[in-house]
Amino acid sequence: MASTNPTRGMRDFLPADVRKRNYVIGIIKSVYESYGFEPLETPSVENLETLMGKYGDEGNQLVFKILKRGEKLDLESATKESDLSDLALRYDLTVPLARVVANNKNDLPKFFKRYQIQPVWRADRPARGRFREFYQCDVDAIGSSSMVVEGELMSAVSDILKRLGFTDFTIRLNHRQVLTDILDTAGVPEELHTDALVAIDKLDKIGADGVATELSERGISDEASTMLLGIFAETQEILNQEKDINRTIVANLINIVSNETLTELGQILKFADKAPILIDPSLARGLSYYTGAIMEITVPDLAGSLGGGGRYDGLIGMFGKEQIPACGFSLGLERILVVMDEKNMFPPEIADSTPADVLVTIWNEESILASLKLAAEFRKHRLRVTVYPEADKLGKQFKYADTIGVPYVCVAGDDEIKAGKVKLKNMKTGEESMLSLKDVASNIKI
Amino acid sequence: MASTNPTRGMRDFLPADVRKRNYVIGIIKSVYESYGFEPLETPSVENLETLMGKYGDEGNQLVFKILKRGEKLDLESATKESDLSDLALRYDLTVPLARVVANNKNDLPKFFKRYQIQPVWRADRPARGRFREFYQCDVDAIGSSSMVVEGELMSAVSDILKRLGFTDFTIRLNHRQVLTDILDTAGVPEELHTDALVAIDKLDKIGADGVATELSERGISDEASTMLLGIFAETQEILNQEKDINRTIVANLINIVSNETLTELGQILKFADKAPILIDPSLARGLSYYTGAIMEITVPDLAGSLGGGGRYDGLIGMFGKEQIPACGFSLGLERILVVMDEKNMFPPEIADSTPADVLVTIWNEESILASLKLAAEFRKHRLRVTVYPEADKLGKQFKYADTIGVPYVCVAGDDEIKAGKVKLKNMKTGEESMLSLKDVASNIKI
Numbered sequence: 013m014a015s016t017n018p019t020r021g022m023r024d025f026l027p028a029d030v031r032k033r034n035y036v037i038g039i040i041k042s043v044y045e046s047y048g049f050e051p052l053e054t055p056s057v058e059n060l061e062t063l064m065g066k067y068g069d070e071g072n073q074l075v076f077k078i079l080k081r082g083e084k085l086d087l088e089s090a091t092k093e094s095d096l097s098d099l100a101l102r103y104d105l106t107v108p109l110a111r112v113v114a115n116n117k118n119d120l121p122k123f124f125k126r127y128q129i130q131p132v133w134r135a136d137r138p139a140r141g142r143f144r145e146f147y148q149c150d151v152d153a154i155g156s157s158s159m160v161v162e163g164e165l166m167s168a169v170s171d172i173l174k175r176l177g178f179t180d181f182t183i184r185l186n187h188r189q190v191l192t193d194i195l196d197t198a199g200v201p202e203e204l205h206t207d208a209l210v211a212i213d214k215l216d217k218i219g220a221d222g223v224a225t226e227l228s229e230r231g232i233s234d235e236a237s238t239m240l241l242g243i244f245a246e247t248q249e250i251l252n253q254e255k256d257i258n259r260t261i262v263a264n265l266i267n268i269v270s271n272e273t274l275t276e277l278g279q280i281l282k283f284a285d286k287a288p289i290l291i292d293p294s295l296a297r298g299l300s301y302y303t304g305a306i307m308e309i310t311v312p313d314l315a316g317s318l319g320g321g322g323r324y325d326g327l328i329g330m331f332g333k334e335q336i337p338a339c340g341f342s343l344g345l346e347r348i349l350v351v352m353d354e355k356n357m358f359p360p361e362i363a364d365s366t367p368a369d370v371l372v373t374i375w376n377e378e379s380i381l382a383s384l385k386l387a388a389e390f391r392k393h394r395l396r397v398t399v400y401p402e403a404d405k406l407g408k409q410f411k412y413a414d415t416i417g418v419p420y421v422c423v424a425g426d427d428e429i430k431a432g433k434v435k436l437k438n439m440k441t442g443e444e445s446m447l448s449l450k451d452v453a454s455n456i457k458i
Numbered sequence: 459m460a461s462t463n464p465t466r467g468m469r470d471f472l473p474a475d476v477r478k479r480n481y482v483i484g485i486i487k488s489v490y491e492s493y494g495f496e497p498l499e500t501p502s503v504e505n506l507e508t509l510m511g512k513y514g515d516e517g518n519q520l521v522f523k524i525l526k527r528g529e530k531l532d533l534e535s536a537t538k539e540s541d542l543s544d545l546a547l548r549y550d551l552t553v554p555l556a557r558v559v560a561n562n563k564n565d566l567p568k569f570f571k572r573y574q575i576q577p578v579w580r581a582d583r584p585a586r587g588r589f590r591e592f593y594q595c596d597v598d599a600i601g602s603s604s605m606v607v608e609g610e611l612m613s614a615v616s617d618i619l620k621r622l623g624f625t626d627f628t629i630r631l632n633h634r635q636v637l638t639d640i641l642d643t644a645g646v647p648e649e650l651h652t653d654a655l656v657a658i659d660k661l662d663k664i665g666a667d668g669v670a671t672e673l674s675e676r677g678i679s680d681e682a683s684t685m686l687l688g689i690f691a692e693t694q695e696i697l698n699q700e701k702d703i704n705r706t707i708v709a710n711l712i713n714i715v716s717n718e719t720l721t722e723l724g725q726i727l728k729f730a731d732k733a734p735i736l737i738d739p740s741l742a743r744g745l746s747y748y749t750g751a752i753m754e755i756t757v758p759d760l761a762g763s764l765g766g767g768g769r770y771d772g773l774i775g776m777f778g779k780e781q782i783p784a785c786g787f788s789l790g791l792e793r794i795l796v797v798m799d800e801k802n803m804f805p806p807e808i809a810d811s812t813p814a815d816v817l818v819t820i821w822n823e824e825s826i827l828a829s830l831k832l833a834a835e836f837r838k839h840r841l842r843v844t845v846y847p848e849a850d851k852l853g854k855q856f857k858y859a860d861t862i863g864v865p866y867v868c869v870a871g872d873d874e875i876k877a878g879k880v881k882l883k884n885m886k887t888g889e890e891s892m893l894s895l896k897d898v899a900s901n902i903k904i
Contacts, residue, residue, distance in 0.1 A: 016561035016777050019505045019545060024558050026565070027496035027572070034497070046837045048814035048844025051476035055468035055591050056502060056577065057522070057547075061460045076503070077525040079543050081581050087542075090533060096542060097525050099465060101502075112470050115462035119472070121862045123847055125813065126473070131502065135527045145501050156847040160826060164845060167834070283830055331462050367571065368494035380606060384729055388613070391492045398494025399610060401569055401602040416567045 021136070021144030027367065033147075035362045036176060036348055037129055040149050043172045044127040047164055049151055052126040054108040056133075060100045066107050066330075068300060074134045076101040101133040105150040106301075106327065106340060113154055114332030124154040129345075141316075141350055149319075152340030157325070159276055161339045162305050163283025165321065169309065169341055170287035173318070176348065177357040181311045181318065182288055185280060186295035188302050188322075189273040190265065194293060197268045198240040200232055206300060208232055208240070213296035215244065243268070244294040261291045280305060301327045307341065314351055319343035368398035370420040370436075370456055371413040375429075377403050382429050386422065386449070393453035413439060420456050467582070467590030473813065479593075481808045482622060482794055483575055486595050489618045490573040493610055495597055498572040500554035502579075506546045512553045512776075514746060520580045522547040522590075547579040551596040552747075552773065552786060559600055560778030570600040575791075587762075587796055595765075598786030603771070605722055607785045608751050609729020611767065615755065615787055616733035619764070622794065623803040627757045627764065628734055631726060632741035634748050634768075635719040636711065640739060643714045644686040650678055652746060654686070659742040661690065663761075689714070690740040707737045726751060747773045753787065760797055765789035814844035816866040816882075816902055817859040821875075823849045828875050832868065832895070839899035859885060866902050 018024050025033065041051070063075050077097035079085065090096050102108060105128045113124060129149045136142060151168065153161045166183055173181050191209060200208050207230040211223050218226070220241050227237040250260045258281060262274055281289055289307075297306045297320060304323030311318060321341030329335040352358060372387045374380055380403065387397040398418065400409045406423065413421045423435040428446070436452055437444045447455055464470050471479060487497070509521055523543035525531065536542050548554060551574045559570060575595045582588060597614065599607045612629055619627050637655060646654050653676040657669050664672070666687050673683040696706045704727060708720055727735055735753075743752045743766060750769030757764060767787030775781040798804060818833045820826055826849065833843040844864065846855045852869070859867045869881040874892070882898055883890045893901055 014505070014507045014777070016557050018501050018557075018561075019503055019508075022501035022503055024501070024554075024561070025499040026558075026562065027498060030497035030499050033499075046840075046842050048817075048842060050473035050813045051480070052473060053471040053476050053479075055464050055470070057465055057468055057579070057591065059460070059465045062465075073528075076527075076545075078547075079523040079525050079539065081522075082519075085539070087536060087538075092533075093525065093531070096533075099522075101524075108470075111462050111464075112472075115464075115470070116472065122858065125844065133503070145503060153847065158848040160820070160830070160845065160847040163830065164847075167830075282827060285827075286834075331460070367496045371494075374606070381728060381731075384606070384609065384613075388732075394492075396492050396494060398571065399606065401599065401606040401610075402604040412568065 021138035021142075023143065023145070028365065031362055031365050032349060032352070032358055033345065035358065036345060036352070037147075037149070039175050040129065040172050040343065041127065043168055043175065044151050046171075047125070047168045049125045049127040049153075049168075052109070052112065052128045053130060054102070054105070054112060054128070056102050056131070057099050058102055058108060058111075060094070060098055062111055063100050063103055063107060066301075066327075067103060071103065074136055075103050076133045076135050102130070103134060104132055105130060105148050105342065106152070106324070109150070109152055109154075109340075110328045110338075111331050113328050113336065113338075117332060117334070120154075122155050125152075126154075127151045141347065143346060147345035149343040149345055150340060151342075152338060154328070154336060154338045157337040159279035159305075160283055162276075162280045162307075162323065165339060165341045166280065166284035166287045166289060166307065169319070169343065170284065172343070173309070176352065178311065178318075178351075181309055182290050184292040184295045184308045184310060185277065185289050186292055186297075186306050187269075187273050187277055188304060188306060190269050190277075190293050191296060193265075193269045193273070194240065194243055198243065199236040200240065204230065204232055209296045210298070212240075212244075212294060213298050215294050215296075220245065247293050258289070258291050261293065265293060276305065297322060305339070309343075311351060314347065316347065317344070318347050318351070364417075366417040366419065368396045368416070368418050370395055370397055370422055371409070371416075371418045372397060372399045372422045372424070373406060373409045374400050374403045375406075375423070375425045379424065379426065379429060383424055386424055386434065389449065390422075390453055390456075395453060395456060410437075422452065465590075467584035467588075469589065469591070474811065477808055477811050478795060478798075478804055479791065481804065482791060482798070483593075483595070485621050486575065486618050486789065487573065489614055489621065490597050492617075493571070493614045495571045495573040495599075495614075498555070498558065498574045499576060500548070500551070500558060500574070502548050502577070503545050504548055504554060504557075506540070506544055508557055509546050509549055509553060512747075513549060514744075517549065520582055521549050522579045522581050548576070549580060550578055551576060551594050551788065552598070552770070555596070555598055555600075555786075556774045556777050556784075559774050559782065559784075563778060563780070566600075568601050571598075572600075573597045587793065589792060593791035595789040595791055596786060597788075598784060600774070600782060600784045603783040605725035605751075606729055608722075608726045608753075608769065611785060611787045612726065612730035612733045612735060612753065615765065615789065616730065618789070619755070622798065624757065624797075627755055628736050630738040630741045630754045630756060631723065631735050632738055632743075632752050633715075633719050633723055634750060634752060636715050636723075636739050637742060639715045639719070640686065640689055644689065645682040646678055646686065650676065654678055655742045656744070658686075658690075658740060659744050661740050661742075666691065693739045704735070704737050707739065711739060722751065743768060751785070755789075757797060760793065762793065763790070764793050764797070810863075812863040812865065814842045814862070814864050816841055816843055816868055817855070817862075817864045818843060818845045818868045818870070819852060819855045820846050820849045821852075821869070821871045825870065825872065825875060829870055832870055832880065835895065836868075836899055836902075841899060841902060856883075868898065 078099040080098050131145050131147050133145050195205050211226040301324045302322040303325045306322035308320035309318040323339040325337040372383050374383050387399045390397045421437045428434050433446050524545040526544050577591050577593050579591050641651050657672040670683050747770045748768040749771045752768035754766035755764040769785040771783040818829050820829050833845045836843045867883045874880050
């Protein structure tokens, strides 16, 4: 018999899981909407050519590809993957957004602010907290180069995390131009910048020695490497200090980084003055399409980040005739849930939720209709009501009520029905009361 | 340059679309929860072997299959599809449910009532109203053979359609045993029952003559075919009458169908007495896994149905050691939306929704921070606020506000800021008022 487990790296979400996920998604939506962002949804499946070449070589490998169908599938003459596949599963929400913006140029407002909360798929090796199907919660503002955009994005993301109960997160902020200027200063040749960034992106994970080795492997001179890591070590020292960190870091960069770039960073700090932002010149971010500010959110005790983003003024131009500036941020739902679960951050009505407020028992075959009518009456009072589906021993019905955790059980036996009353039991206190029909709903406290 | 359209048969949902979809989904969720159904979500991707053989030959062809990855993909020795593919996209929500129930037997309550609203994928030829990615809204009750289950499902589905504003829908009800008994009576041999059902399922689409031809092609004798279609013609006449239709149909079936089956149909009618149910002995439903009651919802002016379902007491046993009775119903979100769009059934707050309640303008570079603080203040009053992202001519900012349809625009110029006031313009009436900060929020009527 075939396995009944979900496929490798993917998960079934039972009701308690779904409620937690929906609680977090609800807060994310609500905050983004309070900032004027609108919902967008795109298909799970994209044409393969839409995705290929957007995520680097490693990304191309991780895209799930869909087999051609019917006559299109010519097994005999196929010599490579692209002969067999024409479609692929969505890998992120940014590339589909760029496609949608290019496709709907005339119907969208000149500043298009959208959020999108949907799953993406990556054929990665599954590991703790790393899945092959996972949700991204993206927010992007299209059409403006103003740092107001970065400021509002950081404020919104910060509002979300505070409303979810996070108190000790940090938004690390950097700028691609800062990195470029540092690489230039250190003497890394321009054609090796991308290689250097890939190595620097691992500073957190493999440390300065590891990065030095990788830089060397990627053909960067020892001299440039030493200077580069020296600059990051200096800022790391500042990061370890206590106060006025951003000001000190900026002062430290004045001789390396252009005024224009430092002004942009300064504006973001000013416009998002309630968000806990820390300038970190060593923040690199893996994706190659970023062109300006880049950010990443970290919390103590969690390897990796809760989300990240940045400005990508060149990506939409890859799909349309026009270059359109854009900036966005992606929150990782799965990481947020892991932390919230570990730290018991869910409110009781989510953590202890039940399938119904009250269970209506069935006394016997003849009284089924009476029980169903009772349930319908309770629903009119906005109660969630589950009816035991069969005539059964009352003890078994109470046991079932206990298993599913409903707080109240309602019994309508022959005597009660005749008297126009029902018995209501509070499952927590054990208290029972005989009530007339019209009083039951108001006696159920939820 | 590659096409920027979504891939064939799939759709991008712009904000106005998403709001309509979420409105319908919200009502469906709310009603199902009021009946004690709990949310479940399963992965979009299943192991290929989980899906194969569950949907008939035609279904197998329509499943989107995912290409094997890395070393698993051996192009040279591959001779058939199954050598190339190990995973597939979800084809419906019933088979994944059966897998989940078998997999979590010990953790789920003995009656498990779940709803699930997720997309499914079918490599069908796209047509008007038929997509390759579409949402199903499923509700299923696992663990009971009682007709209370069918009754509650029909009541819940009927509640949903009424709350959405449907007034003229019909729930057609039949029973697989009714069909079996009719086929036996007409003399169709048991081994041809499935073939006959596939043909009968098309009665609406291709008429009695078409069905007769197909029955003949499938090896059913002219005699049996004539008798079969005669029985359905008789009930069709009754269906065309006005009153007591169900009673007349049942009376008509008494000599053909067993008492037990008629009792079950009678119970469903009684338990779902508020739902507009019509017994239709010719309703067949395509899927082979149904074992008892089957239902389908039709509305005038719509070919096909808004949804359908039935009892399938054998399916879960295909995944686990145990046979567990089950009954479910699936609403088709896309069909519901088509009808609601055509008949303008969305309430104004959904049909005319806007991205924000108020737009805050930017007077000049120096006042950006003041505008952002104003927006933050409004958000505290639960308003949805969008800030124009750049210092720009005021006329252009108002034009943008008009384009996106925000009902109010707030201007905080130098003079206003000095006086601790802002100018608020009602975009519908054109009325402008100068207000102190604390009065603005209460003057915005949404």
